[in-house]
Amino acid sequence: MQLYSCSLDGTIKLWDFTDGILIKTFLVGYKLLAFYTLAGSEDSVFIIIPKKIEDFLDWFQLVSVKLPKTPDQEVEAKELSLILDDIGQSPKCTAFGREGEYVASVRGLHLLVYFFKKKKVNRFPLSATSRKGANNYFTCVACHPKEDCIASGHKDGKIRLWRNFNHKREYTFSTLHWHHDVVMDLAFSVEGTSLLSGGVESVLVQWRDGSDYRKEFLPRLGSTIEHISASPDGTFYCTSHTENKITIIHSNLSVSAVIQGLVKGSDVKTGLVVDPRTKALVLNGKPGHLQFYCLQTDKQLYNLDIVQQEYIHQIGLNQVDLVKAAFSAQGNWLATVEQREEKETELELQMKLWNYDEQTQSFTLNTRINMPHEDHVTALCFRDTDELEDGTPILVTAGNDGRFKVWVLVNDSDSEKQSMGWSCDFVGSYHNYPATNCCFSEDGSLLAVSFEETVTVWNSDTWDLICTFCHPPGRIQNLCFGRLSCSKYLLGTTDNGFLCCWNLLTCALEWSAQLNVMVLQPDPLSENIAAVSRLLEGSDLFVFKPNEPRPFYIQRNVCRERVQWAVFIPRDVPDSTGSEKHQWLSRSQLYFLTETQDLLTFSTKSAEERLTPSSKQLAVEESLPMTPFSLLLGKHRHQQRSKENADLDTAVVQSHLPQDSPAIKELLHTPAHVLPSASFLCSIFINSMLISKENKSAGEVVDEVEMDSEKAEDESDEDLELTEMEQDINPTEFLGEITETKLSKYQEKQLRKIRRRDYSWVAAL
């Protein structure tokens, strides 16, 4: 089983896809936009390339490439022959016909058919529009596997079945029309008895025998169907969707499996929220849904339907947006706000409160509030009632209508039935300025609400206004209270580039800094607060404590795009292995989402470590036969490398738990008769067992900050990108280099000391 892949860098690669080994690389030298192979001709493949290398004009060609049969790993394939000129760039716009006799390609209003035997091109034009307002532009094409029949999809949702196209004039076509919008992709089943089509409607339509009457549907597939393909044995169909999903469908049109990653929907309006129960990341998922996404396993846990309405897949329709979501401290309550904006004046708002049902292990709708505010809801937060379990939960919403409202859970049960519902307890306002943010202090005694340029602080028991802060003029964009020992501070950022910290005891401005903060995110488990600022280009991360205006961690240029949201996700087990520099990441991990919907995180682990569980190298190693020779060789290499940069290696090993260090694993798992002598193994073994106490005392740190960027559209861990980032201002980096030699000496001394001990038990292993 071999697999070809082509890419924009102009290479065609041949893979053994069961083992994941790269077999061959062919260099073509053009941007490859599409790639086709034919069963008949093994040695040549077809590709779509732009006409000129440099010019990226709208001019593409279908060419065939002869792949030279040389044993080399890298081969240049320069033998190109033009087949069709001026065609569509999308792979969907070209299809090869029955047994490779012809190739059909569509572009604009033309269908081109090239017959390989006759070396003749037939061109079939369509008029741009018809009387009925049809839009005849071609979008995709598919060829019948057994007959001379071409199916083409059009912009207005029509499908045309072309026959008899080897005649220039006497061709015929029949029309199938069900889709109301663009036909995104077409595919014939293996025998050609049925045609599959899909589009924006997210309905897979199966047309039997090319007849308009015999069609079957598989509706509600979730989102727009992008690609359709049929398996060669005819048992399965597969559709890929815009929301980062692949659906595998039985040929009787029943869904067999769904492969779903992090739903990359439209704008993430809810921000990043952490579900306190599952520690899952919660954000907008499918339209009208909240997705619960497990970061550890890169899997979607489940989707919670918030809007509970039939989603109509139609472009340009005003859909209900889920704009806000918040969890109570224990995760018993979830508040969501959805809105639908028809025109400027017509706003439909709905706030829903969901209760976690222990029995069904899911959220059930408790209260629905229509129009909680007269204008957009800008913020909502729960009061954390950690200490008193029975304290009634309190929710505060802030709205552009100049009010903030306090909602409480009230018991409106009567003699017959027990029922709890939320109702408004208090409405507050401040000179009718729009309320922009709200947050509770850690102990829940204070509520801070920002109105335009003013921050107001309210007593959460009596709902009295305690004090107001309005130091630097500027709209307040973010607001948060300090935590733990810094709970007397209130932080706010303004849109004109100030970060202010007020002392709540003195009611005065403690410090302020000029920083264009986009996102301000406090760590729930420590005093640390992360601020992401944006200058002209690139976002910078600052981590600081409110009592100290100087940040203790700065990371310039965390990403090029604007950071939209950030969140600290508490770790299950505090990570104690991180160096001093990454101490702030020990209890929770910072994730942030950029404008382009990339989800990034800070990792304390080194690149190697990150790679080992997921990389393909591992798969390769495992698939290789384990000969004694390879083992020996591998060990030798390993030893050499460890000698070369001992300190780096120990740093890596140090963060491992000793049990899973590769050296020990090998020692324990290789049969005794193939093991080299104990003295040979000893140094490796000792090295791996070393607890790098001296590393820390010497202040040696790994200076790269590894950031694994989990592209949101990426599905699984194999697509993990790894970017290493050099830190531009880091004095310890040089320090590390200087101390390198000294350290190894020190280590040697240590080693010698250890060697003197009795290691007879090693032999016993």
Add this chain to the structure above:
Amino acid sequence: MASYKPVVVQSFPKLGEKITQDTLYWKNYKTPVQIKEFGAVNKIDFSPIPPHNYAVTASSRIHIYGRYSQEPIKTFSRFKDAAYCATYRDDGKLLVAGSEEGVVRLFDINGRAALRQYDGHTKAVHVVDFLSDKYRIVSGADDYTSKLWDIPSATEIVSYSEHMDYVRCGCTSKLNTDLFVTGSYDHTVKVFDVRTEKSVMTVEHGQPVESVLLFPSGGLLVSAGGRYVKIWDILKGGQLLVSLKNHHKTVTCLCLSSSGQRLLSGSLDRHVKVYSTASYKVVHSFDYAASILSLALAPEDETIVVGMTNGVLNVKNRKHEESKERLPKKKRPGYRTFVKGRNYMPKQEDFFVSKPVRSHLKKYDKLLKSFQVTKALDVVLEARNRTPEITVAVMQELNRRGTLQNALAGRDETQLSVLLAFLIRYVVEPRFAPMLIKVAEMIIDIYLPVVGQSAVIDKQFLRLQEIIEKEIDYQTELLEVLGMMDALFATMTKKKATSLEENKTNGILRVLEQATSN
């Protein structure tokens, strides 16, 4: 795959009183029977023994009515002036009544003339009652005294003159043969033990006492006077337990339900309130046509009789669920047919194929599922307007789908007239208004070119216009009222109430809106 999600029909919280067990219980009476008496009805008393006839004292007569009779069974009319407080003895054989001339008369139920006559009061006797030993009578009069009489000998046993004003109400303890309570216009309620010379307890009601009542347990005393109903704990020495102020005029009469769980109070404000004796909250309320003077409940709450100032006696009898005549059962397939195969336990080697649960969709949902928007709208409009929520929900759904215009367009006269009738009926209802105004706008836009072709439609359009104009007027008036109230609150409130005020005004506005829209 996800199935079709039906249209969400918004449920709105029910305004007004909630339906509770109490409302169901107290509403379960037949339409009242009105009986015209000669004067204001000052006392109604039920006979303790079946068939539970009741004596009604009005003007100078005492009428005895049977439970379902609208004509008096018997009349005692040997009074020169007004008679007061005709009360049955526990065995239902004797009846005692006071009178304006100061004489207490004792009647045999079957006789006509008075058996005994007790003279001694110098002024009108407004309250009489039997002590529970059956042999003594208590009376209270406008001469500020209350006296105890021996029935057989017609002699006065003891006289108390502790009250400083008219004694207008009283009652005797059912448990203790020597205890009775009187309430007076001097704002006090006094408890007397006939074995002592003086009252044993005095509680200060604060208003002229119109009615007193002892709980069957004897531990609690209820007094009514002014707008207040007060509950006193006798065992704690007359401590005020709770003070109820639910009437806006003087409370004139009190009554306990037969279970003792509910307390009823009638007032000049024409309401009867039912309180729970556990929470002392009003659980139900009756409205009457005139000010209420007297009130009585038959045993087992079978009948509520209310006497009013205009002399009308209002009798409500409890409805009884007549077990409906069972229709002869149709021959149906036996039980075995239905359980056939259902109680089969799958064996180990069996494949279990679960049958998918079919979700039943409403008709409009089925139509919406297949995108037949006009038909869906027709279906919900046809529903005889009993569920406007559903109609509006479907309109909202169509609007969300962007096909509302299509669904509204292309209607003939009858179809459009149904639609307009719906609009006329519900357009001003606050919960539907936003959507229906939009629909109205669309209809006007769509059918503007054809206006004037049909008289029916034109008429409906005019009616719609009229309703909307009226509503606009209401709203302006409301805003004016709100402005006035805001000004009032602004002058009243101190610094603290700045934010509370908004809450209040909002609430009032909402109430007013409801009031006008309903």
